[in-house]
Amino acid sequence: MPTGKSAAAVTPRRIAVLSVHTSPLAQPGTGDAGGMNVYIWQTSLELAKRGIEVEIFTRATASADQPIVEAAPGIRVRNIVAGPFEGLDKTDLPAQLCAFAAGVQRAEAREEPGYFDLIHSHYWLSGQVGWLARDRWGVPLVHTAHTLAAVKNNALAIGDTAEPQARIIGEQQVSDEADRLIVNTEVEAGQLAAIHDVPQSRIDVVYPGADLNTYTPGDGTAARRELGIADDEIVLTFVGRIQPHKAPDLLLRAAAPLIHAHPERRIRVLVVGGPSGTGLERPDALIALARELGIEDSVTFGPPRPPAGLAEVYRASDVVVVPSYSESFGLVAVEAQACGTPVVAARVGGLPVAVADGVSGRLVDGHEPGSWTAVLDELTADPALRHRLSDGAAAHARQFSWARTADGLLESYAKAIDARRAATQTVRRRRRRAGVRV
Known part of the structure; x- marks a missing residue:
């Protein structure tokens, strides 16, 4: 991980976390709520402890959902209305991505320019929205797939349903567009590189963790x-x-x-x-x-x-x-x-x-x-x-803590922000040489 002034210079002030199909506030273990919910919530807590503001965008699933929930110090959850509140599962959500993306754009437009420094999308549905927001906001997109359709389809349980081709295509698009891709293990890095032809140089391996204050040996x-x-x-x-x-x-x-x-x-x-x-x-x-x-x-x-x-x-x-x-x-x-x-x-x-x-x-x-x-x-x-x-x-x-996970995320974020800044400076230099006012 970068250290010293270099790392501090590229630490984001505020990030947009996209989780279209499930809220980190949902109870894991049922519906679409599982390990990804835990991952998003725990890493957000760790980033907030370090002074980074985190705004999590998710789809509202009940009319009682408040548009904005101050979920914890430094963490805000935005419930975006996109489609019916109930009766939709992940297979229905691609049709609601335009509405969700519009809600995300409206929320950002109400703030001062440069409100977000980086987008971190989770799962391919969020990556589709992140890709659009990245281009509109001019900030880097970091993406975590959590699972890959091709991997799941190669290991289907009896009675299970294969992931649709639309997801496979969507994962390829996000893999091509994201500034950096975060995976959980070296095995997943190899799968991502082989299936979606992603250069290893754009992939960061960051192990997830556990809440070692809650999960402890006991009576x-x-x-x-x-x-x-x-x-x-x-x-x-x-x-x-x-x-x-x-x-x-x-x-x-x-x-x-x-x-x-x-x-x-x-x-x-x-x-x-x-x-x-x-x-x-x-x-x-x-x-x-x-x-x-x-x-x-x-x-x-x-x-x-x-x-x-x-x-x-x-x-x-x-x-x-x-x-x-x-x-x-x-x-x-x-x-x-x-x-x-x-x-x-x-x-x-x-x-x-x-x-x-x-x-x-x-x-x-x-x-x-x-x-x-x-x-x-x-x-x-x-x-x-x-x-x-x-x-x-x-x-x-004991080697798997969310604090160590946050360290890895910040290292990946720093690479993404550095690369984006370097690319922007290159474009500006080319325009100056061409006589274009910047």
């Missing part, structure tokens, strides 16, 4: 008491949106043979989250699956929880399972480990960075239930192994 017995879980149960937990892509069904299928074969272990499966995406088509599918597998008495379902409540879930758990078909990073894995809970995760995307195999948890190749059963069998049978991984989990998670 697991008290957490279990709060959740109604017996002290002698071995708890295997899934946290996240209930949809095929996140594969919560895989945990049930993998745990079922162990529950039947080893009743003495008293295995409890805990699923915390709400239906999302294609999971909305069959919101009771997991309940039906638990019944079909004959383990309904050993499975507990809970709603999404705010951070403090989620930390209690992690502390009450013996193992957190992250079986996603693709994952650009996996915030749940880091949060759980920060609470001292080992994680069993799919060896996909950024999860090999989030989880240290054999140190803070275990990585599993593929999504065949038998492979997962074997790993869970080993862990549920060996308390000493779980204890060792628990110590490793807490230590591993």
Whole structure:
């Protein structure tokens, strides 16, 4: 990261953060709210602590949404009216981008010229708006995709729906136009370069983090008491949106043979989250699956929880399972480990960075239930192994803080602003040489 006067000279005063399809104020774990919401909110808090004003533009989803919400010191959320308040999901939103872009432009036009120093867009829908605003405002655009359509389509879960061609085209356009592209891991950097032909010189790898003040090791017995879980149960937990892509069904299928074969272990499966995406088509599918597998008495379902409540879930758990078909990073894995809970995760995307195999948890190749059963069998049978991984989990998670993420963002912002200034100065020099008044 740039240091000294150079870095200070290019630190933005105020940035526009674009998050079209979901508000950072929404509860993660249901609908379209997930890790991206957490990422935007936590990085905004860190930037605001450093004196940078953050204005987050998102689509209003209720008539009661106030146009402007002073969400925290230095953070303002602008709810832009674009399309119906309810009944739209991500697949419907491209048709509302013009209305959203117009709302963003009107908000900026009410301010003094040069109000924003930089735009940071999240997800391809926001990138489309950011591209337009960048050209209108004359400021750099930094973009974070969070997920790539081509990657998701190459790892579709059974019953899931492929991402549309419109998204693939839109991601290519944003990749071509953004001044800088931020990715979560080196794996994602390689995917972005290969799929969208982006030079590595325009890509910055910035690891996401966890709120290490909230997600800490704690009293697991008290957490279990709060959740109604017996002290002698071995708890295997899934946290996240209930949809095929996140594969919560895989945990049930993998745990079922162990529950039947080893009743003495008293295995409890805990699923915390709400239906999302294609999971909305069959919101009771997991309940039906638990019944079909004959383990309904050993499975507990809970709603999404705010951070403090989620930390209690992690502390009450013996193992957190992250079986996603693709994952650009996996915030749940880091949060759980920060609470001292080992994680069993799919060896996909950024999860090999989030989880240290054999140190803070275990990585599993593929999504065949038998492979997962074997790993869970080993862990549920060996308390000493779980204890060792628990110590490793807490230590591993400490390297992932939102403060370090903010450091990386500021470094990327500095590069974008420097490049924009250099380009502007080059244009001015050319005009002067051509005799054009500037």
